[in-house]
Amino acid sequence: MDILPDFSGPQNASETDAVILAAGDFPTHPIPLGLLARAAEGRIICCDGAADRLLREGFTPLAVVGDGDSISPEARRRLSDCLHIESEQDTNDLSKAVRYAVSQGMRRLTILGATGRREDHTLGNISLLADYQARGLDVEMWTDYGVFTPATGCQTFASRAGQQFSVFCLDDAPLTLRDVRWPLEGRRITRWWQATLNEALTDTFRVETRGRIIVFRTYITL
Amino acid sequence: MDILPDFSGPQNASETDAVILAAGDFPTHPIPLGLLARAAEGRIICCDGAADRLLREGFTPLAVVGDGDSISPEARRRLSDCLHIESEQDTNDLSKAVRYAVSQGMRRLTILGATGRREDHTLGNISLLADYQARGLDVEMWTDYGVFTPATGCQTFASRAGQQFSVFCLDDAPLTLRDVRWPLEGRRITRWWQATLNEALTDTFRVETRGRIIVFRTYITL
Structure with a gap:
């Protein structure tokens, strides 16, 4: 920890x-x-x-x-x-x-x-x-436990390798996650838990969506 | 309390x-x-x-x-x-x-x-x-602080006069709330906070929606 x-x-x-x-x-x-x-x-x-x-x-x-x-x-x-x-x-x-x-x-x-x-x-x-x-x-x-950040469009988030994060989608718009343990490509997220408990691989990760999202990054790395 | x-x-x-x-x-x-x-x-x-x-x-x-x-x-x-x-x-x-x-x-x-x-x-x-x-x-x-109950369709919830409750909509489907302090009639809820902090007026209240919702009732009355 x-x-x-x-x-x-x-x-x-x-x-x-x-x-x-x-x-x-x-x-x-x-x-x-x-x-x-x-x-x-x-x-x-x-x-x-x-x-x-x-x-x-x-x-x-x-x-x-x-x-x-x-x-x-x-x-x-x-x-x-x-x-x-x-x-x-x-x-x-x-x-x-x-x-x-x-x-x-x-x-x-x-x-x-x-x-x-x-x-x-x-x-x-x-x-x-x-x-x-x-x-x-x-x-x-x-x-x-961490920090919540609202976002939309294409955004790069600072991270550390092993840092856990979750994404919550407020709209029914496809979500793309890159440079992460479990990447997503234009995935529809219809449940709050569906894009949670992911993990950063390096010092940034990328999020893309046309909808409103809220990203949560934990303070703790493995 | x-x-x-x-x-x-x-x-x-x-x-x-x-x-x-x-x-x-x-x-x-x-x-x-x-x-x-x-x-x-x-x-x-x-x-x-x-x-x-x-x-x-x-x-x-x-x-x-x-x-x-x-x-x-x-x-x-x-x-x-x-x-x-x-x-x-x-x-x-x-x-x-x-x-x-x-x-x-x-x-x-x-x-x-x-x-x-x-x-x-x-x-x-x-x-x-x-x-x-x-x-x-x-x-x-x-x-x-209270109890979360998933629901859909038409449902009657037990309550007490003055009991606070919130409704969270997981789908983009109109929401109706009856027998409550702030009733709703077929209202689209696009933000998690939009149907929160309502109040029961009597020993039941009614919820109607075609979507998935989660109702939170507090333990505390005013």
């Missing part, structure tokens, strides 16, 4: 405009924790359900966004200067935080804490990456 | 033929733990990655299924009589355990421990429910 400390995807983490912390499991893996620490100086936007934990961990957010129901009176007092209440119910707190970031001119976003706890929230949050990309944002979601 | 101790879905848990324990997060919620306890007398089938933990928790499986790589020498010795090694790589350990159950004449299956840890495994496991249903199995997946 080998953690990838110099993991570099299409988005280089040091160039992110903001880290958005959602209210799922707070990160415990060194990679997402490192991304959070590097954003500590005024680049953390926090969903209100994650605000108390963020404060307990010693961070101060640039902004806290949400309906304000999930924050303690103590945290609310400490964060009153940066609390942005949005009570409309058509979007979830993650999307409200993304919208706030965009309103501040930010478009390169690193999402943390968006998986774990209720699985329907996890699924919803992962799929929202495709919507954010369609709006022109450069966005990735880093969990305790 | 109110746990649903008499939660009854399309499959009544006491009538299950076997509980299948996968190698994700071991259950901590009283509902899946109760299902595991009720199956303790010879009805637990365990993926090999979960065998050590199952033994530590004081349970003895009917069978352990998998490639045998994820089990300690000590557990392997204790479980040698019920260890079924399947090393083919075309299906994951959950599907191997389901296949074993079917080979024993079981078709009403309760899956536990299939979410948590690597998110691509979680997504794959959830989507496999639709495949198991297509093979005629009566299967549900119980997590620490």
Whole structure:
């Protein structure tokens, strides 16, 4: 088992405009924790359900966004200067935080804490990456196990030999995978599991599709 | 917050033929733990990655299924009589355990421990429910937060007023939801999040679609 400390995807983490912390499991893996620490100086936007934990961990957010129901009176007092209440119910707190970031001119976003706890929230949050990309944002979601990246068209992904990855297709469009353990050539993927648990052979792999996909790369190599 | 101790879905848990324990997060919620306890007398089938933990928790499986790589020498010795090694790589350990159950004449299956840890495994496991249903199995997946049930056609789900639920569409077929907070009438769902975070109004709700769907009902009411 080998953690990838110099993991570099299409988005280089040091160039992110903001880290958005959602209210799922707070990160415990060194990679997402490192991304959070590097954003500590005024680049953390926090969903209100994650605000108390963020404060307990010693961070101060640039902004806290949400309906304000999930924050303690103590945290609310400490964060009153940066609390942005949005009570409309058509979007979830993650999307409200993304919208706030965009309103501040930010478009390169690193999402943390968006998986774990209720699985329907996890699924919803992962799929929202495709919507954010369609709006022109450069966005990735880093969990305790790997990184989710939305994509479409032809794209090269950074990898390491032996690194595991999965591809999830959101549309019924053929998928091609090259330079991987189990290549695909124009294959229709109609089940979420059908393009999972593949493996990179070298320092990049290629993905081609006309549809929307979400690629997950693990931190761990064999 | 109110746990649903008499939660009854399309499959009544006491009538299950076997509980299948996968190698994700071991259950901590009283509902899946109760299902595991009720199956303790010879009805637990365990993926090999979960065998050590199952033994530590004081349970003895009917069978352990998998490639045998994820089990300690000590557990392997204790479980040698019920260890079924399947090393083919075309299906994951959950599907191997389901296949074993079917080979024993079981078709009403309760899956536990299939979410948590690597998110691509979680997504794959959830989507496999639709495949198991297509093979005629009566299967549900119980997590620490709720229960996933595959469905198609017209179906009535048990619920409570205020209970949250989500629907995930695996095909591009219109979805109708009735007797719910936010009803849908023949709506095309092209994003995983689009039919999430709905709410039951009474003790049942109705779902209609020609496609494959997976319904998630939370344990928690407001």
